[in-house]
Amino acid sequence: MSGNRQIGEQYRLMKRSGLDDLIKVLRVLDYRVIGPTESNGVIEFAELGDASELPWGLRDEQKPGSYSVSKGGDRAFEFSNGPTSLKRYFHPTERHLWTVDASGGQLQFEEARVQVPKYAFLGIRPCDLASLDILDQVFLNGVETNRYYESCRQNSLYVAVNCSSAGDLCFCASMETGPTARSGFDISLTELRSSDAYRVLIEIETDRGRSIVNQIDTSEAHENDLSLAREQSDGVARSMGRTLHTWGLRERLQENADDPAWADVAERCLTCGNCTMVCPTCFCTTVEDRASSHDQKYERWNTWDSCFSLDFTFVSGGALRQSSKSRYRQWLTHKLSTWVDQFGVSGCVGCGRCIAWCPVGIDITEEAARIGEPQARA
Numbered sequence: 001m002s003g004n005r006q007i008g009e010q011y012r013l014m015k016r017s018g019l020d021d022l023i024k025v026l027r028v029l030d031y032r033v034i035g036p037t038e039s040n041g042v043i044e045f046a047e048l049g050d051a052s053e054l055p056w057g058l059r060d061e062q063k064p065g066s067y068s069v070s071k072g073g074d075r076a077f078e079f080s081n082g083p084t085s086l087k088r089y090f091h092p093t094e095r096h097l098w099t100v101d102a103s104g105g106q107l108q109f110e111e112a113r114v115q116v117p118k119y120a121f122l123g124i125r126p127c128d129l130a131s132l133d134i135l136d137q138v139f140l141n142g143v144e145t146n147r148y149y150e151s152c153r154q155n156s157l158y159v160a161v162n163c164s165s166a167g168d169l170c171f172c173a174s175m176e177t178g179p180t181a182r183s184g185f186d187i188s189l190t191e192l193r194s195s196d197a198y199r200v201l202i203e204i205e206t207d208r209g210r211s212i213v214n215q216i217d218t219s220e221a222h223e224n225d226l227s228l229a230r231e232q233s234d235g236v237a238r239s240m241g242r243t244l245h246t247w248g249l250r251e252r253l254q255e256n257a258d259d260p261a262w263a264d265v266a267e268r269c270l271t272c273g274n275c276t277m278v279c280p281t282c283f284c285t286t287v288e289d290r291a292s293s294h295d296q297k298y299e300r301w302n303t304w305d306s307c308f309s310l311d312f313t314f315v316s317g318g319a320l321r322q323s324s325k326s327r328y329r330q331w332l333t334h335k336l337s338t339w340v341d342q343f344g345v346s347g348c349v350g351c352g353r354c355i356a357w358c359p360v361g362i363d364i365t366e367e368a369a370r371i372g373e374p375q376a377r378a
Contacts (some may be wrong), residue, residue, distance in 0.1 A: 008337040009255060012202040012218035013225060019051040019076065021216040021229075022159070023122065029212075031120035031157060034089065036082065043082040048122065055079060062169045062352065064361030066164040072341060075191045075198070077123055079352055080167030085280035086128050089119060090135060090152045094303040097287075103296040115153040122159045124185070127349040129160050129349035132279035135160075137343035138283050144374050157208065160185040164193055164232055168241035169352030171365055175244065179236040185331070187213060190229045191336065201229050242352060244365045246336075256372035257329065266325035268360050273306035275354035275362075276331065281347050307331050336368055 003129055014022075026033050035048045038055045048054070054076040061068045062080060070079065096112040136153070139146035163170075163179035172178030181188045186209035190201040201221060204210045276282040286305040291298050308327050313320035321327050337348035348364070355363050 007152070007226065010204055011226065012204070012213055012222045013220035013292065014200050014202055014216065014218045016198045018216050018218065019054065021053055022212070023048060025212055025215045026120040026122075026157070026217060030118055032117050033120045033122055035122035036077070036079070038069060042067065043069060043079045044084040045082070045086070051076070054123070060167065062356045064169070064355050064363050065358055066361070067356045075164070076188075077161045077191055078165065079354065080163075080170055081128065083278050083353065083357055084279070085351075085353070086124065086132060087135070088151050089099050090132065091139070091283060094301050095148060095166050097300045097302055098298075100298045102298070104213075114148065116155055118146065118155050119152070120157040122157065124158060124159060124160045125163065125351070126181040127175075127351040128280055129158065129184050130175075130177035130349045131351075133285065134267050134281045134343070134345055134347060134349070135346060147366040153171040157287065158185040158187075160188040162188060162190040162229070162233060163236050164191050166236045166239045166241060167352060169349065169355045169373055170240050171242035171244050171352065172350035173237040173240045174242075174246060175346060175348055175350035179234040185209075188194055190232065192225065192228050193232060194228065199225075201225050202254065211292050216350065242326050242355075242365045244348070244368060249368060251370070252372040253333045259371050261370040262329050263327050265362060266323065266328055268362060269324050269328045270359055271308040271327055272359060273308040274357045276306040276308060277304070278353040278357045280349060280351060280353070282306070286312070293327070307334070332364070332367060335364075362371070
């Protein structure tokens with residue numbers, strides 16, 4: 001960083017009222033503003049009308065198998081993350097593919113026409129932003145491009161929020177996906193912790209982001225503001241509640257398919273699939289054909305599925321992975337090992353959701369550490 005001119009071009013400061021101005025500008029530009037809000041006892045992504053709907057002064061308390069929301073603080077982004085991620089917007093739980101009409105005596109096929117919304121995502125954690133880079137490898141850079149996903153990515157605007165505190169289950173620092181967003185956003189926000197009035201440091205990454213920031217009330221940022229933001233980020237990284245040691249993990253998981261630790265975790269795992277539903281990168285689907293008996297129309301839908309489902313690997317003769325052990329092993333080794341072989345990156349961003357929303361509190365960081373280690377075989 002050199003000189004105030006560069007700081008002034010890339011960074012600005014805004015007050016609390018600036019968040020309302022930001023949402024108003026985005027809505028005027030016909031964006032559907034999606035951001036965090038409290039609903040039914042969780043903080044989740046939903047469409048926002050104004051800044052009052054943000055979870056001001058709320059924190060989430062997360063432990064293995066446990067999640068709750070409590071009062072604490074006076075900021076909009078004190079929480080870690082809720083059960084929902086951006087995945088459900090880019091990769092919906094179900095999506096209509098096509099319809100066949102047999103009512104006229106001949107089969108007439110029609111591809112589903114779906115209007116892709118123009119989203120502005122406000123308050124994206126760095127780990128969730130990183131999850132989109134991973135999903136890009138799946139849906140954009142694979143054998144076949146997912147056109148719906150591609151359109152959503154192109155039509156969306158991204159306002160990231162850098163973490164000012166670490167949750168008990170967070171380990172994004174281990175995965176190098178946080179606690180500060182490094183790329184992939186138009187604008188990033190950092191709530192500065194100081195004795196002064198509420199201030200947010202804005203970082204502008206794209207021309208689109210700059211044009212939006214120019215329409216809201218901001219003030220000049222200085223080097224001490226950037227230093228405070230860096231100190232916050234360093235403190236968050238040091239206070240992570242979990243660590244996942246990734247060095248050699250890919251090879252260790254592949255080489256220890258018969259480790260006794262797999263059987264141990266299988267005794268606790270319910271194979272419910274909660275971990276895959278809340279995971280921001282799990283992408284498995286199945287295809288459903290739905291018939292309408294009265295008008296001879298048939299629809300094909302793409303719906304979420306899970307490798308924990310017994311039917312997921314069902315072929316003639318039965319399911320390939322029938323035991324809990326084999327299904328958990330498939331999930332963990334794909335997420336942390338063979339995903340690297342397949343897509344060039346790990347499938348985990350360190351958000352900790354799978355730990356919080358596992359009914360029996362299975363901890364991915366603990367299980368990964370046990371596989372292939374001498375204490376696991378003792």
